Amino acid sequence: MDAFPELLPFWDELSPEARAALQELLRQDPVLMQVLATWEAVQAQLHRALEGAVPDRRLWVLYALARSGRREALSAEEQALLESAKPVLEQALAVHPGLADVVRDLEAACADFDEVWKAHCGTDATFATDRGPRPLHRRARGYRWGVRLALGGVVLAFAGLLWWQQRTAWLTQIVDAGAVQTLTLPDGSSVRLVGPAVLRYAEHFNRRVHLEGQALLQVQPSQGSFVVETPEALITVQGTRFGVRAWKDTTEVILAQGRLTVHGRQNRALAVALSPGQLVRVAADGQISPPTMVNVPQALQWTGLHVFEGVTMAEIARHLTAFYQMPILVDTTLADELVVGTFAQTQPLEEILSALATTLGARLEQQDGSYRLMPGR
Incomplete structure (x- = not known):
């Protein structure tokens, strides 16, 4: 142009x-x-x-x-x-x-x-x-x-x-393809940008950001709303954790924790409220797909993180087993324990399991090419 x-x-x-x-x-x-x-x-x-x-x-x-x-x-x-x-x-x-x-x-x-x-x-x-x-x-x-x-x-x-x-004095963060950058916004909210991505926000921050590309956001609670604007959607939250992928004329929103509302930019009369574990897509014409339940750790794998928000230890074991191709067994007394945590996908499996065992007061055992999480002595 x-x-x-x-x-x-x-x-x-x-x-x-x-x-x-x-x-x-x-x-x-x-x-x-x-x-x-x-x-x-x-x-x-x-x-x-x-x-x-x-x-x-x-x-x-x-x-x-x-x-x-x-x-x-x-x-x-x-x-x-x-x-x-x-x-x-x-x-x-x-x-x-x-x-x-x-x-x-x-x-x-x-x-x-x-x-x-x-x-x-x-x-x-x-x-x-x-x-x-x-x-x-x-x-x-x-x-x-x-x-x-x-x-x-x-x-x-x-x-x-x-x-x-x-309102027109903007700051811009640009992340190239294959790169990842995490930044903290003036209100304490954090954004993990997964390239290629562009994030723009007012120099005098008003809790409103413009996103092109992929990002995982952790929004700090406040009296006012926090708004994420993409070419297709407006996402309004109070305090929550969610992923956004704005690409190919479609915006995808995945809610990990909290609540948020998604509007189509071309048809703002359309609005969908999400609950944790739900995903929606917004098309260029403003149409919003019905919310669907997803496996959040799997749906957010593109972030480069293992994101666990109120997930049972049994589900975490299945996710890590598939990702690392290493069997992980969990004692039945620990299987239904809910866990909140985030780990980099580059972390060694044993390091992640050791942290989980400490959180649960359990012990980690390794034998016969597999890991076991057992009740603490």
Whole structure:
């Protein structure tokens, strides 16, 4: 897509079709993924620099009114505020020349408003410096606030692009195919990304992330919801552990622990609540498959982890036997014990079984090419 660089500043304003096209392009081209990450780092840095230079954006409205010969539209308090801030504004203009375009746009908006006012009211706008006839006073007051409303819109439209509002200042984590990366989000939630994967979230974290690829998430409980957005789905949780695979125009969600709700992005009226051990798939058109029960450790094998959430020791033994191709026997007194734990698939089997035995107060025996978990003495 030749227009990719030009669309970067407006990522959040793109239509669903345009975003889907860009996301597909990102999947196919790691170089473009890096371009996006670099761009977002630049925009975040620019946001911080401009906010530090002039934290109160309203000053630009006052500055433009004064420069365009409309100082009388300002109250005495506003004129004093502008005078005190003028050195800061001029310094910001010197350091960030692009702000001059914003000021010119504000001045042009003033002129446009004058023309509209004259066409509508049939008179030039005037300001009462003392108490004149009531109709004239009301007209001047209306003009004054009309100008401010008009300029407020210009500030949002033009200055917003320079300040990069917090919701569009993104941080991006990119994981290449075959790689794994675990990160902790600002709220304490953890994400294990299994490449190829891209995770994006606001620099000023709002418990909302955008995911392309595969991830296992452990969300910290909070008063507010945590939202995972993929090209096909919106996943809303409070505090839970679940896996997400967003690939090939389908999002797959597997719930290991807690509760969550899945919505189709193209049809948000559709929503499905999951219970632990259930899996759903969301298609590109927003259709959601009925929840199905799955073997969670097996369904989450792509994470590179053995994930056990309230699983019986007998089930764990069957899972590890199949994975390591080594017989594991469990005494009947231990078979129904529920276990919560996570182990890397690269860990030696004996190390995992020793940890499980310690948790259960059991002992581990090895004989005849197999392992046995027996009651502790």
